[in-house]
Amino acid sequence: MRTRLALAASAAFTLLLSLVLVIQPASADTGFQIENGRLVDANGNDFVMRGVNHPHSWFTGETESFAEISSLGANAVRVVLSNGVQYTRNGADDVANVISECKQNQLICVLEVHDTTGYGEESAASSLDQAVDYWIDIQSALEGEEAYTILNIGNEPYGNEGYESWAADTSDAVDRLRDAGYEHTIMVDAPNWGQDWTNTMRDNAAQVFESDPDRNILFDIHMYGVYEEASTIRDYLGHFVDNGLPIAVGEFGHDHSDGDPDEDAILATAEEYGLGYLGWSYSGNSGGVEYLDLTNDFDPNSLTSWGERLFNGENGIAATAETASVYNGSGDPDPTPTPTPTPTDEPTSEPGEGCTADYTVQNEWADGFLAQVSVTAEEDVEGWEVSWTYDDGQSVTNAWNAEVSSSGSQVTASDVSYNGSLAAGQSTEFGFQGTHSGSNSVPDLTCSAR
Incomplete structure (x- = not known):
């Protein structure tokens, strides 16, 4: 079952909002970790991602989207990047600027290489090895940013062919990143176009997690047409929770060409289990899946029905997002995290x-x-x-x-x-x-x- 959406690679739109204050953030010494199957931030506090995907690689001029996504209540954003295999490569300077935008707007940055989408079935796709080559090449952009970024090796590595090697290839990719000095939490996507209908990631997650010397892996499931039933959603996510394995829903939508995912059940189950989610996607969809846009033409004041549901609906972003405690409330990351951040203003x-x-x-x-x-x-x-x-x-x-x-x-x-x-x-x-x-x-x- 092929489940992939296409995005337009052209046309930038005028954005309506801009930040009044630009702050140069400082870096922290420690980063995200996995503790007892939960993602915790540099302060040791639970962090539950509530955000969206942003197609930066195809719309590099839309950097004001980070401020807009934050203004709509999100605490995280998953950012589309390219290693140059399928799309135009995002260099280290561009990635560093993306991280800066995230930090200025109190967003946790999840950075992913999109070129790996459907490898094994999609002939033009990048391998995980090539994605790791890219991360090592731009490592300077992520150094010292472990408290504010999560490294998502590659989007949906493997379609519905060749996915049997997912576990070994994922472990090898993590090993290479650790050998290169990466200490970040590493997010790894499921095969089968991200939906893991074969349960390949589910059945091998414990093995992959234990293979990481840092035990700092977050698993990522994408929920589209395979997840039409609430029982299927609860069964899949519940398996990870019951086994003490960390998981997030890195992509999902309210509809798709391969079926009708139950977005209400996804949101409710994620809230019940305290799991992170990142909806697809802020704007720019094409190829017949324009209905997955959360905003019209990157305009935060013009939410689509999907955008209204995700941002403002029950169990949605505005109702459930909490800013990561590594930020001190001023738009500037706290350079010396403490379990209870000191207020920047006098009590009022x-x-x-x-x-x-x-x-x-x-x-x-x-x-x-x-x-x-x-x-x-x-x-x-x-x-x-x-x-x-x-x-x-x-x-x-x-x-x-x-x-x-x-x-x-x-x-x-x-x-x-x-x-x-x-x-x-x-x-x-x-x-x-x-x-x-x-x-x-x-x-x-x-x-x-x-």
Whole structure:
């Protein structure tokens, strides 16, 4: 069953948003790791990817998309790159710029070589060996970026022919990268055009994981037409969870030429199991699968129905994404990660109510902004509520990780089921997107524990 979509390789479109502030990020000394079958960041905190795929290699002029993807609530982006075998090669300078864009916008960068798609069945495809050659050649772009990047060796290596060698070839590729000095978490795609309908990755994942001397591999399944039934989705993802093996859904859609994937079940199951997902794709699809665009012509203010579902729907990005704790809330990665990042601003909430809250504007553009509020318990609490009053006509348009309501300039945010119970000193965050008309001052907050 061939499941591959084609993307247009031309035509750049004018983008509507730009960042007001450009920050040169610093690097961290440690990176992502796999612990007990979970992806954890450089602080040792669980990180669950909530993001999209971006076809950078075919639309290199669309670099403002990184800010836009972040503004829509994502905490990660999977970036299409090319080693030059099938498409135009992305050099080290270009890759370094992509990483910089991700860091400026508090996104974790998952970098993948797309030329390997369908190797063995697609005659023009790159081998995994050739993909590794590329990663070694551009290694300078990724050095010191282990805390902010995940290396996805190659997209969908093997179609439906020759996939029997997937395990051995994947282990060999990981060994070469480790020998070259790569310490990153390495993400490896399933064969069968990414969908693993033969269970080749599922049955050999433990062997491949153990073959890595760093035990730092994240498995990647792509869910299209093979995953039409909720039971199939739960069975596949549940196998990895039950066996303590790390997995993420690196691509999926709401429809496809090979069948009708159950996107609701994918999102719900990923949320239930605490697994990452990255929807395909931000914009630029062609060849009959234009319906997989999340935005119209790279315009974040013009979401398609698929985009509305993924970004703003139940179990979607806005409702579930949490910024990686390696970022300190200012758009600048924290060069000295700690388990509980120190707020960059003085607390803006009134003390003595059992909790405090800090408000940070993360991104801002002409008439909109992205903000995050960190809630810290002063004592053991079972719930919390944060309220504030806007002085400059701002309004909240959508929020995640909190129940947010507004009445005029008054805004109230309260905990949801999974982040209300906090021990003394423990923090949680919620975020939201809003609009403003000119000034966008930081309000004073009141935090009350329940």
